[in-house]
Amino acid sequence: MTSKATTVEEYLAALPEDRRTALMAVRAEILKNLPDGYEEGIQYGMIGYFVPHRLYPAGYHCNPKEPLPYMALASQKNYMSLYMMCVYEGQSEEAFRAAWAATGKKLDMGKSCVRFRKVDDLALDVIGEWIRNVPVKNFVTSYEAGRRR
16 A cells, blocks of 8 residues: 655554554664664655665666665565565675574565565564664665675
């Protein structure tokens, strides 16, 4: 579900209380672990975390007017989603899946999309670790290398 909100506060305020509470808890974990340089805002109708144009003027190749997306947090129709491009940076996706499995929690994941219905479904410590371990410079370098392939 794409939101028409223009601020994170508007996005959260428009949600039912249970979803708002869940997304606020995940957001707090993201903000606690987000490396310096990334910014939070609304991107593609979701709460987005991105490399601002002042650090990466080229922006996102699909739409250079948009800053380079790093993560997103969204309330969808049947679940909530955490889009974690950082799963593919540094450590492997297999390492992410193994770290998650070690928590005993079930992982519902597509490509970079972790789906959940309540905060207790998430391994927040694993999420925090992956977020924390990808500084802006590394993310941009990896993004550019991927674009050259």
